[in-house]
Amino acid sequence: MPTEQAHTLTKGERLNSRTLIEKLFAGGNSRSMSAFPLRAVYMVKDRDGLEPQVQVLMSVSKRKFKRAVKRNRVKRQLREAYRRNKHIVYDSLLRHEYFDKAVVIAFIWLDDKLHDSDNVNAKVSNLLTRISEKI
Numbered sequence: 724m725p726t727e728q729a730h731t732l733t734k735g736e737r738l739n740s741r742t743l744i745e746k747l748f749a750g751g752n753s754r755s756m757s758a759f760p761l762r763a764v765y766m767v768k769d770r771d772g773l774e775p776q777v778q779v780l781m782s783v784s785k786r787k788f789k790r791a792v793k794r795n796r797v798k799r800q801l802r803e804a805y806r807r808n809k810h811i812v813y814d815s816l817l818r819h820e821y822f823d824k825a826v827v828i829a830f831i832w833l834d835d836k837l838h839d840s841d842n843v844n845a846k847v848s849n850l851l852t853r854i855s856e857k858i
Contacts, residue, residue, distance in 0.1 A: 732806045738780040738827060747780075747827055756853055760834030761801075761843075763850040767858060770825040777812050779805055780829040787835045800840050801830050804847035811848065815855030826858065 738744060746766070747753050753766040770776065781801045783794040812826060830847070 730806060732779075732802055732809075733775070736775045736778055738778040738829070743778075743827060744780065744829075747829055754857065756850060757833065758846045758849045758853075760832060760836075760838060761846045761850060762831045762833055763854060764829045764831065765854050766827045767821075768825050768827060770823050774825060776816055776821075776824070777809065777826045777828065779809075780827075781805075782829060783832040787832060793837060796837065797832050797843075800838075800843045801832070801847065803840070804844040805830070805851075807844060808848045808851050811851040812855050812858075815858055819858065821858070826854070828854065 738747075747764060752768075753764055755762060755764045757763070781798045783797045783801075785794070788794045788797065812828075816822075816824065816826070830850075
């Protein structure tokens with residue numbers, strides 16, 4: 724990961740491919756782990772050309788928060804926490820020399836209450852560390 728992009732979250736890093744999302748949640752070769760109030764579903768796949776090594780999806784259910792304002796706040800907290808801690812996964816991929824592999828991660832909010840940003844940051848960091856150990 725280049726140092727000038729170390730603390731950014733580019734459009735390419737966001738997961739928006741319907742087929743890839745379906746493959747991620749269909750099971751098979753994807754794994755899941757939780758650190759309440761979050762659940763992470765991840766999958767390691769072969770990397771295609773110019774796509775980033777890690778792609779991320781943030782999901783907050785309408786059943787948990789009826790108001791879009793609260794859902795958007797949680798997604799904003801998740802994006803910021805990931806942006807600060809994404810180096811954990813990138814460093815793991817570099818350490819294992821997986822240049823031809825890509826990781827797809829979905830963060831799913833489980834709680835129906837808001838949490839402070841420090842707690843969300845700690846949970847995302849915990850999940851990313853555990854994912855990097857399993858890769």
